[in-house]
Amino acid sequence: MNAIDIRNVFKSYPEFTMQDVTLQLPEGMILGLIGENGSGKTTLIKLIMGMCKKDAGAIEVLGCSDLAGNPAMKEEIGVVPDEVFLPPFMKAEEIGVLAAKFYRSWDAARYRELLDMLRIPLKTPFKDLSKGNKMRCGFACALSHRPKLLILDEATAGLDPIVRDEILDLLTDFTRQEDHSILISSHIVSDLERVCDYVTFLHEGSVLLTQEKDLLKEECRKIVCSVRELSAIPQEALVGKRETPYGAECIVRKWGVPEGVNASPVSLEEIYVMMVKGEAHERAAI
Amino acid sequence: MQILIDNYSGVSIYEQIHAQIRDQIVSGELQADQPLPSIRSLAKDLRISVITTKRAYEELEKEGFIYTMAGKGSYVSARNKELLKENHLRSIEEHMEEIRKLAVSCGLDKEDVLEMWHTIWEDSE
Numbered sequence: 076m077n078a079i080d081i082r083n084v085f086k087s088y089p090e091f092t093m094q095d096v097t098l099q100l101p102e103g104m105i106l107g108l109i110g111e112n113g114s115g116k117t118t119l120i121k122l123i124m125g126m127c128k129k130d131a132g133a134i135e136v137l138g139c140s141d142l143a144g145n146p147a148m149k150e151e152i153g154v155v156p157d158e159v160f161l162p163p164f165m166k167a168e169e170i171g172v173l174a175a176k177f178y179r180s181w182d183a184a185r186y187r188e189l190l191d192m193l194r195i196p197l198k199t200p201f202k203d204l205s206k207g208n209k210m211r212c213g214f215a216c217a218l219s220h221r222p223k224l225l226i227l228d229e230a231t232a233g234l235d236p237i238v239r240d241e242i243l244d245l246l247t248d249f250t251r252q253e254d255h256s257i258l259i260s261s262h263i264v265s266d267l268e269r270v271c272d273y274v275t276f277l278h279e280g281s282v283l284l285t286q287e288k289d290l291l292k293e294e295c296r297k298i299v300c301s302v303r304e305l306s307a308i309p310q311e312a313l314v315g316k317r318e319t320p321y322g323a324e325c326i327v328r329k330w331g332v333p334e335g336v337n338a339s340p341v342s343l344e345e346i347y348v349m350m351v352k353g354e355a356h357e358r359a360a361i
Numbered sequence: 362m363q364i365l366i367d368n369y370s371g372v373s374i375y376e377q378i379h380a381q382i383r384d385q386i387v388s389g390e391l392q393a394d395q396p397l398p399s400i401r402s403l404a405k406d407l408r409i410s411v412i413t414t415k416r417a418y419e420e421l422e423k424e425g426f427i428y429t430m431a432g433k434g435s436y437v438s439a440r441n442k443e444l445l446k447e448n449h450l451r452s453i454e455e456h457m458e459e460i461r462k463l464a465v466s467c468g469l470d471k472e473d474v475l476e477m478w479h480t481i482w483e484d485s486e
Contacts, residue, residue, distance in 0.1 A: 103401075103411065104411065104412070105410075243408060247405045247408050248405070250401075250405065250411075251401060251402065251405050253401065269368065269408055269409060270408050270409065270410065271410065272410045272411055272412045272413075273412075287410075287412055287413075288410055289373065289374055289375055289409075289410050289412070289413040292373070293373040293375065334462055334465055334466055335462070335463075335465065335466025335467070339371065340371045
C-alpha cells in the first residue's frame with residue numbers, strides 16, 4: 076500500500092501551475108521532496124492535506140481519497156510546518172492540555188515523554204521559546220497524536236546541527252514501525268538525506284525525477300573534463316552539465332564516465348542543481 | 362556485529378553494509394546460524410535507507426552468505442569454501458578490470474602491464 080498516492084494532479088494559480096504530478100510514497104518509507112523556493116512543495120502538501128482543491132487528477136492519503144471531507148483521517152497525519160504556530164502565551168504543558176481537546180487520539184503520556192526527551196522548557200510561554208525549542212515543540216505535538224504519516228514542510232530550515240540531529244533520531248524512531256511513513260519537503264536536504272528511502276525532485280510545478288535515493292547516488296558521478304571529452308559522453312548518460320570557456324563540470328551516470336577521467340560521488344543537492352540548470356540551459360538554447 | 366558507515370568514503374552505503382557483513386562471515390566473527398538484526402532495525406540504528414539495507418541482505422542471500430526464514434528473520438549460512446573461492450575470483454577480476462582501465466588511461470598496453478605484474482610477483486616470492 077502507498078501512504079501517499081498522487082496521480083496526474085494539476086493545479087493552477089494565476090502565476091503558478093502544477094503540472095501532471097505523479098508521486099507515490101510507499102508505506103513504511105521516507106520520501107525526500109526536494110525543490111527550490113516556489114517549485115510547488117507547499118502547494119503539493121496543501122493538496123495532500125486537502126487544504127486546497129486540485130484541478131484534475133487523483134490523490135489518496137492512507138487509503139483515503141477525500142481528506143477534506145474526512146476530518147477524522149487527519150488525526151492519522153502529523154504535520155510540522157516551517158514555522159510552528161502555537162498559542163503564543165501558552166506554556167508547553169498547557170499546549171498539551173489544549174491539544175488533548177482537539178485530538179481524540181492524543182497521548183498525554185507520550186507528549187510528556189517527548190517534552191522531557193527534547194528538554195523543552197515547560198513553564199516558558201511559547202512565544203519566548205528559542206526557534207529550536209519552538210520546532211521541538213511542533214514535533215512533540217505532531218508525534219503525540221500517534222500519526223501514521225508524518226509530513227515535514229521545510230521543518231528543519233534554519234535549525235542548528237544539534238536540533239537537526241535530534242530530529243533525525245525522532246524520524247528514524249518513528250519509522251521503526253513498519254506502517255509509519257514520512258514525507259520530508261525541503262530545499263536543502265544535507266543531513267536528512269541520509270535517512271530517505273526515495274527522493275523526488277520538483278521544479279516549476281513538475282516532477283523532474285523520482286528515484287530510490289541511494290541508487291541515484293550510486294548511479295551518478297561528478298566529473299570535470301574538457302569540452303571535447305564532454306561531447307563524447309552519450310546524451311542519455313548526461314544528467315546535468317555546466318560549461319565554462321575552460322572546461323566542463325558535469326554529472327554523468329556511471330556507465331557514461333569516459334575511461335581515465337576521475338569521477339567523484341555527488342550529493343543530492345548537486346544532482347538537483349545540475350538538473351535544474353541543465354534544463355534552463357536547454358530551454359535557452361531553443 | 363560491527364558495521365561502520367562512512368558517508369564520505371565514495372563507496373556506496375549498500376556496498377559498505379554488504380562487504381562488512383560478508384567479511385565478518387568469512388572471518389568467522391559471525392557464526393553459522395547466528396541471527397542477524399532485522400532489516401528495519403539495522404537501517405534505523407544506522408540511520409540509513411531501509412531499501413538499501415534490504416538490497417544488501419538480498420545480495421548476501423543470493424551469494425549464499427545468509428538465509429532468511431519467513432517471519433523470523435535472517436541468519437548466517439554455514440560456510441562454504443567453494444563459495445569463498447568463487448567470491449575471491451570475482452574480486453580479482455574486478456581489480457584486474459580496474460588495472461586495465463588505469464593502464465588504458467595512461468597509454469600502457471597489455472605487455473607493459475604483464476611485465477609489471479611479473480616483477481611484482483617475483484619480488485614478493
